[in-house]
Amino acid sequence: MTSLIAFACVASAMVYFQTRESALLESAHSQTSTRFADLQSVLVNQAETALRRDVLTAHQDRNLELARLLSIALWDEALAPFLAATGKLDSSLCRRPSQRKGATNEAPASPQARVCLRQHGPQIQALASYAALDARLQRALQGSSVAKIRIHDSQGTTLYSTDRAQVGEDGSGLPGWQRAVGGLPASALQLQEPLDTGQRSTPRDVIASHVPLTDPRTNKTLAVFEVQSDVTPALHQLQQTSVGIRQTAADQQAGLEQQSLDQRRHAQHSEQMQLMTLAGLLVLLYAVLYSIVRRAQAVIEKQAQESDANKQRLAQSEKMTSLGNMVASVAHQLNTPLAFSKSNVFMAIQALNDMAPGIRSAARVLDRVTTPAGDMAVSGLQDLDIESVRSQLGRCPDELGMTQDMLGDVLTGLNQMNEMVDNLRSFTRMDRSRTAEVDLNTTLSSVIYIARAVISTKVQVVQKFSSLPRLECQVSQLNQVFLNLIMNAAQAIDGAGVVTVSTATHGHRIRITVEDTGSGIPDDVLPRIFEPYFTTKPQGTGTGLGLAIARDIVVEHGGTLSVSTRMGIGTTFQIEFPIPTGPSA
Known part of the structure; x- marks a missing residue:
């Protein structure tokens, strides 16, 4: 019923607008006729002025030339004697x-x-x-x-x-x-x-x-x-010509007005026929359109649901890809201290094993020396190699020092692994719905630590942090944004380069800047970098959602994400968040 009422309203609107269009066309024709008449009058006036100017100019030129010729021809015989006499x-x-x-x-x-x-x-x-x-x-x-x-x-x-x-x-x-x-x-x-x-x-x-x-x-x-x-005859003839031109223009105007009137009548008749035909077609197509709209609506809703699901899956895939690369690099970073710690522990055990015979021999000597039986021969010390015992005991301080150094290296490796685990724990806060007040400098430090484990060793990541107020945000989402920007900046550098991450306050906003020394973004690519699914990476190595997701996250936090680039110099991504004005600020 609602659709039928809407259809009736549309039909009524079409009739109204058709009538309105006829009135507008009538007004337009009238205005066009008036403007054409004015234009003809202007053109006639301009033609008359031009003709008058040309006639006068021709006579002026002729008079000037005649005066020059007469003055030259009569100078010696008549003008010069006359001027001398009058003088x-x-x-x-x-x-x-x-x-x-x-x-x-x-x-x-x-x-x-x-x-x-x-x-x-x-x-x-x-x-x-x-x-x-x-x-x-x-x-x-x-x-x-x-x-x-x-x-x-x-x-x-x-x-x-x-x-x-x-x-x-x-x-x-x-x-x-x-x-x-x-x-x-x-x-x-x-x-x-x-x-x-x-x-x-x-x-x-x-x-x-x-x-x-x-x-x-x-x-x-x-x-x-x-x-x-x-020049009276010439001007009179010019005036007669102007009158003839004006009469011709008036005749043409009258003919055009009659032709325009006939065309308007024909157009009105055609519009009436078209209106009746459209009304019949609308009635005929109403049922078909209603059925098509219903089916199309169902298809669109299904496609929208599938699109949202695909987008979520791709976003999750993007995150898992980044996490996979990060985990592989972190595993490599953890494997290095684990390897030398394992080696050092093995060598410490070997050193302790090497010290054991000497210590046991020294213990036997000590036990027999403390026996009240008498001298060494009586006590059975003659069967011990005193020089061997002395040599073994002499190596013990060196072995102990080496063992202490190796255990110190093991402790250093454990501290590195502990730092890595702390930064991973800070980075992988998975409760996305929970917000907290954080120091963005601390968050960025964790992200940079993780990024250094992933990017090439030829790329140096430099921190330039200023004191910032605490910001209430979803830390895991911002971690994803920061890591994505730093990774993109490092990947834009071919060979050695520098990625500078800086923070500062600008007015009432917090500003985070990620700047690289890469090759820059081409002008034809720059307008599309935030488009979903757009990527310049080889097929199969990127989803094209990284920057799109990053901008959405920044916007959800009330911030802005902008980019500036210069070919051959580098690219700068800038994030700004409003500084909280409440008590927590």
């Missing part, structure tokens, strides 16, 4: 003192100065060189789009203009003149009234280009050549 005219009374000295960065002339300069205009037009220059320029302008040409001196006074009414005007306020008089050409778009004031028409768009006129011999700027060209 003789005195217009200094119309300027401020600073401008009379040649300053070009002053503010434009005052209204009184402008009137003075305009009165100076007829004098300029009366020059013979003015008429010659005007005739040459008027012929050059016939049939071109150039609207006006003006020449300004270095003070900004208009020396020549195709519009004679402007001769004598002050042009020092023009940005283009200010830039050109400094030696740099400049162009700008301007809006001006129609040239023919008698006609009633709209203002015209012109591009004014200013080019410095320099003396070819001194390279000094003598005047500024200004060319104005009418």
Whole structure:
């Protein structure tokens, strides 16, 4: 019944989400259409701006080139004589003192100065060189789009203009003149009234280009050549093109919206059919899915139980493998003191046996000497070899000293075996469920003692212990972790090397570090070292559970296990446990 209710809820959710999806698609289509329209508008604006910039740039380049060509072509015959003639005219009374000295960065002339300069205009037009220059320029302008040409001196006074009414005007306020008089050409778009004031028409768009006129011999700027060209027709044509582009974009947008509407209607119809089909399939598959889920659940539970059992067996196998290697090495360590102790005891017994005849002979002599019968002949001492007895008794002190040395070696061997047994007893605390407060330095010392019996004699294990607070833990589990890390560190060293085990407190944590001088862990292996069943050892020599189990044990104790490595230098494993804050700390 519960499954049926869940199935109904799923079906209802599918209907809801299908409806929701249709609404979202409708909204997405609307947003897409709006964004597409905005994008088209942006693109049209960008195209219009680019076209306008290209048109203006083309006219600016043409004006600048025309001004250069005219100034070069007319320099010797018309421009140079004209500038020389106008230079003789005195217009200094119309300027401020600073401008009379040649300053070009002053503010434009005052209204009184402008009137003075305009009165100076007829004098300029009366020059013979003015008429010659005007005739040459008027012929050059016939049939071109150039609207006006003006020449300004270095003070900004208009020396020549195709519009004679402007001769004598002050042009020092023009940005283009200010830039050109400094030696740099400049162009700008301007809006001006129609040239023919008698006609009633709209203002015209012109591009004014200013080019410095320099003396070819001194390279000094003598005047500024200004060319104005009418770009109104080009801009009008550009505007008409933009209108056509916008209309085309609008038509395309309308077509896309209609196409999108048709697609949405078709999609809605398809969604309805799909929803009905899915509903029928869900009803049909419900019973089959229910049966499959039940069977799959049983299989999964069985596999989980088998996986847990296999993991426990492999973990136990890992531990038994380590214990087997440790026991074999410990047996070798115990066999050495046992062998020389047995040999020494045998030799002590042999020495005592060698001393026995002399002692017995000495005892007989002593017994007969103490007999009241009389002299040696009467007492029967004549049958003893006095020299032999003396020789045997002389060896007794040496034999006794040797026997004492051998028994001392036996005692040393027994002490070594006693130390080994104590460390084994400390290491093999089998009550895993029982916790106790321990000194990790003492625990590590036992583990290192056992590890030295297992690892190669070429590998040196160095202890660097600091005072640590006592930690409540399951000692046997931590022993397994420490032994695994030390064994791995020793196995990572090819030949001679050093494994350093250090302890310290860092803030509110206990830190245990196992560092080796091995070859390091490759970058492709490092991320997987804590994965269960992952091992780089040859097949059959490792289960790949050592580090995984070690990390699990450390985490169960509230700690962390991290690793850092450098290829060719070595690897460092670091364990940290929180320092207890209770009364036991």
